[in-house]
Amino acid sequence: MTAAPEATPPAPPTPPATAPTVTTKASRRRGPARQALVLLVPGLLALLLTYALPLVWVVRMSLNESGEGGLIHQTVSLATFGEVLGSSHYWNVLRQTVELGVLVTFFTLVVSYPVALFLARTTSRWRSLLMALAIAPLLISSVARTFGWMAILGRQGVINKTLDALGLIDSPLQLANNLTGVVIASTEIYMPFAILAMISGFGRLDPALEQAAASLGAPRRTVLRRIVLPLTLPGVLTAGLLVFVLSLSGYVTPRLIGGGRVFVLATEIYDEAITSLDWPVAAVLSMLLLAVFGVVIAVYLWAQRALEARFTGGREARS
Amino acid sequence: MITRRLTRAVWALVLTVLYLFLLAPILIVLVESFDTSTYLRFPPEGFSLDAYRQVFANDAFREGFKVSGITAAVTALLAMVTGVPAALALSRLRFRGRSAIEAVFLSPLLVPHIVLGLALLLIMAPIPLTDTYWGLILAHLGVTVPYVVRTVSAALVSADPRAEEAARTLGANGLRTFWRITLPTIRPGLLSGGVIAFLLSFDETVISLFVSGQHTVPLPVAVLQYVEYRSDPSVASLSVLLVLLSVVVVVLVERGLGLRRTLRS
Numbered sequence: 168m169t170a171a172p173e174a175t176p177p178a179p180p181t182p183p184a185t186a187p188t189v190t191t192k193a194s195r196r197r198g199p200a201r202q203a204l205v206l207l208v209p210g211l212l213a214l215l216l217t218y219a220l221p222l223v224w225v226v227r228m229s230l231n232e233s234g235e236g237g238l239i240h241q242t243v244s245l246a247t248f249g250e251v252l253g254s255s256h257y258w259n260v261l262r263q264t265v266e267l268g269v270l271v272t273f274f275t276l277v278v279s280y281p282v283a284l285f286l287a288r289t290t291s292r293w294r295s296l297l298m299a300l301a302i303a304p305l306l307i308s309s310v311a312r313t314f315g316w317m318a319i320l321g322r323q324g325v326i327n328k329t330l331d332a333l334g335l336i337d338s339p340l341q342l343a344n345n346l347t348g349v350v351i352a353s354t355e356i357y358m359p360f361a362i363l364a365m366i367s368g369f370g371r372l373d374p375a376l377e378q379a380a381a382s383l384g385a386p387r388r389t390v391l392r393r394i395v396l397p398l399t400l401p402g403v404l405t406a407g408l409l410v411f412v413l414s415l416s417g418y419v420t421p422r423l424i425g426g427g428r429v430f431v432l433a434t435e436i437y438d439e440a441i442t443s444l445d446w447p448v449a450a451v452l453s454m455l456l457l458a459v460f461g462v463v464i465a466v467y468l469w470a471q472r473a474l475e476a477r478f479t480g481g482r483e484a485r486s
Numbered sequence: 487m488i489t490r491r492l493t494r495a496v497w498a499l500v501l502t503v504l505y506l507f508l509l510a511p512i513l514i515v516l517v518e519s520f521d522t523s524t525y526l527r528f529p530p531e532g533f534s535l536d537a538y539r540q541v542f543a544n545d546a547f548r549e550g551f552k553v554s555g556i557t558a559a560v561t562a563l564l565a566m567v568t569g570v571p572a573a574l575a576l577s578r579l580r581f582r583g584r585s586a587i588e589a590v591f592l593s594p595l596l597v598p599h600i601v602l603g604l605a606l607l608l609i610m611a612p613i614p615l616t617d618t619y620w621g622l623i624l625a626h627l628g629v630t631v632p633y634v635v636r637t638v639s640a641a642l643v644s645a646d647p648r649a650e651e652a653a654r655t656l657g658a659n660g661l662r663t664f665w666r667i668t669l670p671t672i673r674p675g676l677l678s679g680g681v682i683a684f685l686l687s688f689d690e691t692v693i694s695l696f697v698s699g700q701h702t703v704p705l706p707v708a709v710l711q712y713v714e715y716r717s718d719p720s721v722a723s724l725s726v727l728l729v730l731l732s733v734v735v736v737v738l739v740e741r742g743l744g745l746r747r748t749l750r751s
Binding site: 207300304317359415418449 | 493497501504508510518529564565568569571572574575576579582584590591593596597599600601602604605606607608624627628629631685692695696706709713721722724728729733736
């Protein structure tokens with residue numbers, strides 16, 4: 168079935184454009200490569216300027232040192248890495264970033280799974296409407312949705328006002344300006360992504376299998392546990408990776424709902440770069456974020472392979 | 487039978503609650519946008535359209551709308567101009583390193599925007615390209631090109647290359663074949679790629695935060711800065727207007743340009 172994406176080998180350089188341009192037989196045979204080069208140049212140039220080169224710049228910057236008042240010492244050293252990794256503040260930031268990622272991923276998967284499962288299996292005539300409703304939030308700016316959550320979670324927000332009116336609480340619950348609020352809002356914000364990823368990963372879910380199991384006398388719970396859950400796990404895994412990666416780099420929600428009290432790598436990178444003007448430290452923090460990304464993707468690939476092995480386990484590996 | 491009905495009822499309840507959770511912030515924004523109160527509170531005090539009037543009276547929002555609109559339009563255009571040839575090469579030609587280059591074209595999707603934003607700030611600040619239209623456009627280009635490449639490639643894969651071959655056999659040159667045969671076939675894919683690029687650029691917040699400054703402030707950044715210090719319903723009204731706008735764009739594209747019809751045929 169779906170194999171783990173192959174690691175792409177380092178890009179072999181495209182044939183240089185030094186070949187003679189006269190239409191000899193040799194160059195006509197090279198036609199596709201030359202044509203491809205001409206067609207690829209604008210796009211590759213755009214990516215080089217707007218993405219590859221800037222990223223190289225960050226790596227370079229992380230090897231510089233920052234001096235007094237935003238001055239940057241051009242050098243090649245690991246001193247800034249040492250400074251960041253030696254500070255307990257940044258370790259806390261890293262811990263909170265990962266903690267937030269784990270919590271948000273867990274809750275997002277839990278709340279998205281039933282919706283995705285329902286949308287993948289239902290034959291209701293409301294299906295396309297319900298599908299549209301599940302995806303619609305993607306069209307709405309995350310700033311606007313975060314604003315909505317501020318209105319729900321704040322001290323004067325919907326939840327506190329309602330609980331107060333019902334006489335259930337004496338003082339407002341602290342739901343915003345802390346990690347709890349960020350987790351709640353982020354969970355909702357990443358839910359449409361998770362639902363989409365799950366549904367497209369549920370391809371193996373075949374109603375015939377469930378009917379077969381049921382007609383052979385398996386109770387519903389067994390069908391869910393033995394048929395539906397294993398078949399949907401790859402989709403859940405992909406959704407998990409997506410949400411984790413998105414929440415690791417999420418900035419808007421931690422900043423607005425966190426109210427300056429939730430420190431994650433993303434908010435810290437912004438503050439160092441814009442407020443403190445300490446570009447080397449911001450660059451080192453970016454490297455840390457990319458390192459966490461790398462670890463997460465490695466874990467994902469490992470889990471995916473383990474799942475595949477379990478699925479095909481016991482059977483002869485057919486070519 | 488009874489347990490079965492009970493399971494169904496519980497299942498329906500769970501789904502309703504989950505949908506409510508998913509749509510809660512949007513519903514609240516909608517309700518708040520008509521509130522009379524000058525700060526965010528619940529329940530709303532009364533019905534008014536004042537907040538909507540405030541949106542149009544707000545200079546930062548008006549200016550932001552203009553900046554985002556121009557940026558998104560130029561970005562989408564550039565993404566199409568650079569993305570279509572790349573998609574053509576990747577899906578119509580066989581050459582060495584094709585899959586590696588394909589991976590390169592999709593790789594910007596994997597880079598966190600917070601890192602890319604910083605990267606663009608570092609490289610643009612000395613030039614100085616920050617706080618300019620071109621800075622914003624270039625910053626958005628890298629993350630929108632992959633979408634155009636992807637949608638156009640998908641359209642090309644499902645199109646029949648024999649029509650192009652026939653045109654070539656009948657003597658049309660490459661450009662003419664592209665213009666008369668390929669372009670009309672991939673139009674739906676190209677359009678949806680362009681619309682996605684436009685909406686992504688219009689909505690881009692984190693990258694823009696790094697490369698915008700005092701003069702060229704796109705709408706999401708203006709809203710973010712506003713929300714941080716004030717919480718009145720005008721942001722809610724603005725959000726509602728933006729939702730309406732994106733719905734209108736999607737519907738117009740689908741109706742006016744026959745996106746759905748072409749997709750179905």
